[in-house]
Amino acid sequence: MFAHINHDFRMPTVFRFGVGAFATLAKEIETIGAKKVAIVSDKGLEKVGVVQRVVELIEPLSVPTVTYTNIAGEPTFQLLRDAVETLQAEKCDLIIGIGGGSALDVAKATAALCGKDDISSYLSGAKTIESRAVKCILLPTTSGTGSEVTLNAIFGDEEQQVKRGLVSPAFLPDAAIIDPELTISCPPRVTAASGVDAFTHAIESYIAIKSTPLTKVYSEKAMKLFTSNITRAVHNGNDLEARIGMSWVSSLAGVALANAGVGAVHALAYPLGGTFHIEHGVANALLMPFVFEVIGKTCTEEMIEVASFLQLGDYKSRPHQALKAVVAYMYQLLEDLDLPTSLSELGIDEGSLPMLAEQAAKIDRLLSNTPYKLNEQKILGIYQSAFKGREGN
Ligand SMILES: NC(=O)c1ccc[n+]([C@@H]2O[C@H](COP(=O)([O-])OP(=O)(O)OC[C@H]3O[C@@H](n4cnc5c(N)ncnc54)[C@H](O)[C@@H]3O)[C@@H](O)[C@H]2O)c1
Known part of the structure; x- marks a missing residue:
């Protein structure tokens, strides 16, 4: 019982929980010293104003911000490729994922894949993602997948009509910020x-x-x-x-x-x-x-x-x-x-x-x-x- 050796226990570097924790995101961005921030979220959250709230929170910091909200439904590998290409071209050094598991999975996998060559070999699982060059903060709006604290990111493979998980320690964010108030609007x-x-x-x-x-x-x-x-x-x-x-x-x-x-x-x-x-x-x-x-x-x-x-x-x-x-x-x-x-x-x-x-x-x-x-x-x-x-x- 419990005999296997691999007992390494992993958590995000920072785990912050509490009503109102959302507002501390600004301080976290300053601590990281980000030069350009990408906000990754989905269409539904854009509609309920969550993305705008993040934009407004970052505004006083005078850090340039781009948003990627091209996610509708659960993400596919094709969408992940698009997110990586888009945000790599933007040269962001911090990705903030805010949303349910769909948005968070795209955010953390994009952060881990930005700057890497031969993306296909990572997506096929032939190569494991060992490290991440772009910083990452995740804020869940569902309760939930727990994606903000996991080493997994799950995508649909449109060709093979299956869902497949990528697993990497690089998917653990620099900070997971869990504010239960963000889930109030969840239908x-x-x-x-x-x-x-x-x-x-x-x-x-x-x-x-x-x-x-x-x-x-x-x-x-x-x-x-x-x-x-x-x-x-x-x-x-x-x-x-x-x-x-x-x-x-x-x-x-x-x-x-x-x-x-x-x-x-x-x-x-x-x-x-x-x-x-x-x-x-x-x-x-x-x-x-x-x-x-x-x-x-x-x-x-x-x-x-x-x-x-x-x-x-x-x-x-x-x-x-x-x-x-x-x-x-x-x-x-x-x-x-x-x-x-x-x-x-x-x-x-x-x-x-x-x-x-x-x-x-x-x-x-x-x-x-x-x-x-x-x-x-x-x-x-x-x-x-x-x-x-x-x-x-
Ligand atoms: N990475 C992991 O460890 C892990 C674990 C389990 C599941 N997943 C993946 O996560 C995805 C599912 O995530 P999910 O169940 O969180 O749903 P989701 O992210 O797909 O969101 C479902 C819908 O709810 C809306 N929504 C989310 N939060 C809202 C809020 N606060 N207010 C209003 N609308 C809101 C979204 O816009 C979306 O339309 C799947 O792709 C699944 O495979 C990942």
Whole structure:
């Protein structure tokens, strides 16, 4: 148990959390001594005025600023190339990413790729990104992917119709600034989907083969805070306490993800994103109960613990009922948060399931971190159950 050697625990250089932390961005820019700043965000955040708020905050510093908000939907490698070309030409020495996982992933990967030759070999995964020449600050507006504290950046591969993650320590920003107030404007569906995404990070990292006693502390606290805050954050977006709670969930679960990795739920979710463009959080939320019904069988102890974190009861004297309780909780979440409950509801045709299973079975990085060995046949069975939904099984 916990025997593997690679226990290096990674965090961004600065981790700053608090209501009002957004305003400290100006000081951070001064500390870095940036000569030219790029703000990377998406169309939705531009519309709600978030990008303008950053521009106005930087204005008194008299530092030239460019904005890159060409992101609509979850990003592709093509978009990343465009962002790198554009911002490299601008010769920015600091990239500020503000947004959900989509904008943050583009911001951190762009910062790490600016100034590098032969971008394609990094994007294909043939070469690892070892260092970053451009400074980077990340501010999340969803709770969330935890992208501000992770070593991952996820992009759609349009040619192969899959989603693929790049992983590099250079993706950790110089500063992660988490201000829960930035999430107040987040609409209910995004709050629900990204919130359950964070929960998926917490529970998957908790049972992950690469988990350690240290990462489990983060996963545990994230699960405890999730259960007491998610419903309020989704159904009353102005509830600042709930937003603060969910911002912690996102960052704590993100640190756990960064250091223990995630597993099968994510492996099965990626092909749904790549082929059918289902939002990442929605795909994870929907698949989670169906995946855990299978993989949870190998982690009875952990399921007893998780049931306790989620306040589902004490299952020590009836260990084999713990998994059932956890899975029932996951199904109930979908209903309570108005999220889709079956793949058929998402308009996916049954004939595509073998192709999805074939793609998911190839994602060894995630499947090998899951304590239940899933093969293509078993993965297909999970997709089939998820297709019908809980009622249909
Ligand atoms: N890097 C990582 O470690 C990591 C982890 C998990 C997921 N991801 C990736 O992150 C992406 C998903 O990110 P996400 O779930 O945060 O959603 P997102 O970034 O795609 O945003 C979803 C929508 O919500 C809007 N939005 C975000 N914050 C808002 C706010 N405060 N107010 C109003 N609108 C707001 C955006 O404009 C967008 O239209 C996927 O591509 C996924 O693969 C990355």
